[in-house]
Amino acid sequence: MSYEEKRTWILGVAAGVSYAIYLIVVLTRARHTALPEVAYVGPLLWAVGGSIVASIVASIAVSIGSRDRDRRDQRDREIDRRGTIVGNGFVVLGAVAAMVLAMADGDRFWIANVVYLGFTLSAVVGAAAKLVAYRRGMWPW
Incomplete structure (x- = not known):
């Protein structure tokens, strides 16, 4: 497994795990109060x-033992570009949803959570698209 593929795993897993922990904390706090009133x-x-710190630490740990960390070729760049395009769609969807909520006078809790979900989905789905490309090759899109 290349260094770039390992980094992709790290970023995707860190985003997913941190969001899951966040949800557990917020939903646990919501047992005794309404969800929009939770201290989020x-x-x-x-x-x-x-998530940022864990990604940095894990990437450093992987780079220490990796011989190919400086060998980023055209394939790695193309996989990164295409996976980023896939992930960016979820950032846009999250931003549009947050804008709609803001125009409808939605609660700040929901706006913030829609934005965070958009970022998380962008990281996880983008990483998944990159990992599929690493494992199965580039697909025509």
Whole structure:
């Protein structure tokens, strides 16, 4: 497995795990109060920050033992580009959903969570698209 593929695994898993932990914390807090009234800002910031730190630490750990970390070829660049395009669609969907919620005077809780879900789906789906390309080759799109 190449260094780029390992990094893709790290980023996708870190995004998914941090979002799952965030959901567990928020839903646990919502047992005694309405969901929009839950204190979500702290857990959200910790989840995002934890995901970033975990990704950096894991990428450094992988790069220490990797001989090919400086060998990024045209195939790696093309896989990265196409996977990023797939993932960016979810950022756009999350932004549009947040905009619609804001125009409809939606609660800040829902707006923030739609944006965070969009970012998480972008990272996870983008990573999945890249991993499929690494395993099965480039597909025509």
